Amino acid sequence: MALIEEDSVQIGNTIYFDCQSVAYLRSLNPADMAIGIGCIAVDAENGECRLVGAVEAAKLNLF
DSSP states (O other), X not given: OEEEEEXXXXXXXXXXXXXXXXXXXXXOOGGGOOTTOOOEEEETTTOOEEEOOHHHHHHHTOO
16 A cells, blocks of 8 residues: 555644555556555644544545
8 A cells, every 4th residue: 555645635633645555556457446445644743643434534525
């Protein structure tokens, strides 16, 4: 998995990054896509990371 820095947004003290499989980023073949992976949230103050679920991502209108 790789974070896609170009697809990031900061809301308050949290930075949200989209992520995708490295294989897909190299090939752009849909068969290589990571399916069902949400984005990653990083606390800008302490660096803590967590996965963001689909409901939270939808409520925040991420990506």
